[in-house]
Amino acid sequence: MDESKDVFEPLKTKRTFEEVSELIKGQIFKGVFKPGDKLPPEAQLAKQFNLGRQTIREALRLLELSGFITVQKGGGGGPVIKDTILQRIGDLFLDSFKMKKISLVELTEVRADIERIVLGYVIDRADESDIKRLKKNVREARKKIDRKVPATQENFQFHRLLAEASKNYLFVIVTESIMAVHTEILSRSGSGLETSANVVMYHEEILKAIIDKDRTEALQLLEKHIKEVGRRLNSGIQSEGA
Amino acid sequence: MDESKDVFEPLKTKRTFEEVSELIKGQIFKGVFKPGDKLPPEAQLAKQFNLGRQTIREALRLLELSGFITVQKGGGGGPVIKDTILQRIGDLFLDSFKMKKISLVELTEVRADIERIVLGYVIDRADESDIKRLKKNVREARKKIDRKVPATQENFQFHRLLAEASKNYLFVIVTESIMAVHTEILSRSGSGLETSANVVMYHEEILKAIIDKDRTEALQLLEKHIKEVGRRLNSGIQSEGA
DNA sequence: TCACATTTGTCCGTATGTATC
DNA sequence: AGATACATACGGACAAATGTG
Numbered sequence: 001m002d003e004s005k006d007v008f009e010p011l012k013t014k015r016t017f018e019e020v021s022e023l024i025k026g027q028i029f030k031g032v033f034k035p036g037d038k039l040p041p042e043a044q045l046a047k048q049f050n051l052g053r054q055t056i057r058e059a060l061r062l063l064e065l066s067g068f069i070t071v072q073k074g075g076g077g078g079p080v081i082k083d084t085i086l087q088r089i090g091d092l093f094l095d096s097f098k099m100k101k102i103s104l105v106e107l108t109e110v111r112a113d114i115e116r117i118v119l120g121y122v123i124d125r126a127d128e129s130d131i132k133r134l135k136k137n138v139r140e141a142r143k144k145i146d147r148k149v150p151a152t153q154e155n156f157q158f159h160r161l162l163a164e165a166s167k168n169y170l171f172v173i174v175t176e177s178i179m180a181v182h183t184e185i186l187s188r189s190g191s192g193l194e195t196s197a198n199v200v201m202y203h204e205e206i207l208k209a210i211i212d213k214d215r216t217e218a219l220q221l222l223e224k225h226i227k228e229v230g231r232r233l234n235s236g237i238q239s240e241g242a
Numbered sequence: 243m244d245e246s247k248d249v250f251e252p253l254k255t256k257r258t259f260e261e262v263s264e265l266i267k268g269q270i271f272k273g274v275f276k277p278g279d280k281l282p283p284e285a286q287l288a289k290q291f292n293l294g295r296q297t298i299r300e301a302l303r304l305l306e307l308s309g310f311i312t313v314q315k316g317g318g319g320g321p322v323i324k325d326t327i328l329q330r331i332g333d334l335f336l337d338s339f340k341m342k343k344i345s346l347v348e349l350t351e352v353r354a355d356i357e358r359i360v361l362g363y364v365i366d367r368a369d370e371s372d373i374k375r376l377k378k379n380v381r382e383a384r385k386k387i388d389r390k391v392p393a394t395q396e397n398f399q400f401h402r403l404l405a406e407a408s409k410n411y412l413f414v415i416v417t418e419s420i421m422a423v424h425t426e427i428l429s430r431s432g433s434g435l436e437t438s439a440n441v442v443m444y445h446e447e448i449l450k451a452i453i454d455k456d457r458t459e460a461l462q463l464l465e466k467h468i469k470e471v472g473r474r475l476n477s478g479i480q481s482e483g484a
Numbered sequence: 485t486c487a488c489a490t491t492t493g494t495c496c497g498t499a500t501g502t503a504t505c
Numbered sequence: 506a507g508a509t510a511c512a513t514a515c516g517g518a519c520a521a522a523t524g525t526g
Contacts, residue, residue, distance in 0.1 A: 029341065041511060053495085054496095055493085055495080058300065061303045065307040065308070066337060067337070071512070072512085074501090074503025074512075075505075075509060076504050077502090077504085085334055085343070092331050096411075098271050101411055117355045171352065173338065257514095283492080284491075295516085296513090296515075300513095313491095314491090314492080316490070316492075316521085317522085317523050317524040317525070318491085318523070319524080320490090
């Protein structure tokens, strides 16, 4: 029970494959490996670290699921540095939803709150290239609607673009994560043309208010927009890219 | 090039260990396995699925990193169902910070925005047990300060309790994730007694305003509190559990 | 205290599937 | 079409850790 003389840390707390993962992560943080670079194949890594291939494989699994690499099989394949952290966070949010730790109501509430804040920053900070991307987005969404095709993808994209225009990457992460769950829900319930068209109309008006830097109008539109979407979600009818 | 007759989906898109992971996840979602339950040991799982042990191990790595299980060595050990999704999301945020995808300024900005919203909900929704926990928290923090000990842990806990009192678990996730990064930063820079004492004072006052349901006062205090912390962070001096 | 059973961690060798050239 | 390179997966073995009698 006497721990007063535990001055020595255990030499090996982590498992070997965890240490390997950390080492490679470290090199990525330092910029030694950059996105697009290829890591040596398993066999070679095993030699370099003087470890078995199984250990290397499990280390690669960690890196894969932590969003640092992807793995391709076949000749010329192998582990490649690629940043997929955003998808990973989205996946975990989705798991939280499936575990019923998050409800649709909670999700919608936070989304509304975040959107309000983001919109404020967008009006202050959006530059010309942001506006250009947003314009292009609603233009293409409108085109689809005119051709009687739901613009689901574009309507989600609109909110990603808004988050980016806030110039705070954390908003991109949170927005993307919440939308990962909404996308999953929609993929089950489907989405109608009418709803999609309605959403596009709101996006057009909100963008107009952003360009005019009319904060009051933008927030009012958003409020109405969100309430409408919330009503649709609650009544179990299909909604979309709100 | 003609894909018009590709009516058949490929039978096996995912890797075997991914399918195993999904299957086990499914059982957890369905409630067949609950937190605390023990999964069969690797060897037995290998038999049941009629797969090699290596495949099972990689599936367990996925489950581990997705926050569904923990694994213990030795007799009576093995894979145990345990929800660690929150830590996993926090880890990914930390990685995003280390990859310089998030800056300290961005982090502080979002934290301030979220705290404001949370505080509003807390005043509306906090029940007696929430208040009790918050009171206990500041009481213990004060005790530490009186004993000239920094109350770092308690000061972070205060914000987690606030998020919980908002009755929206998403706020808990986001708050916890942001604090995971802040904790890491503090672990490097250290934290002073003076700063800690100052934070505790603010927490006491904010809690008082919450109990009085004085929204204006609470938000004003929070504003001042956050600004002060932001100043400390920016000037590179140690800060804490803001 | 000590021996034992259990279970993960790690290694090696081998075979198979698959993508690239 | 064939050769090459690589991940994927199998089986057997031993080491290390941990709880139990």
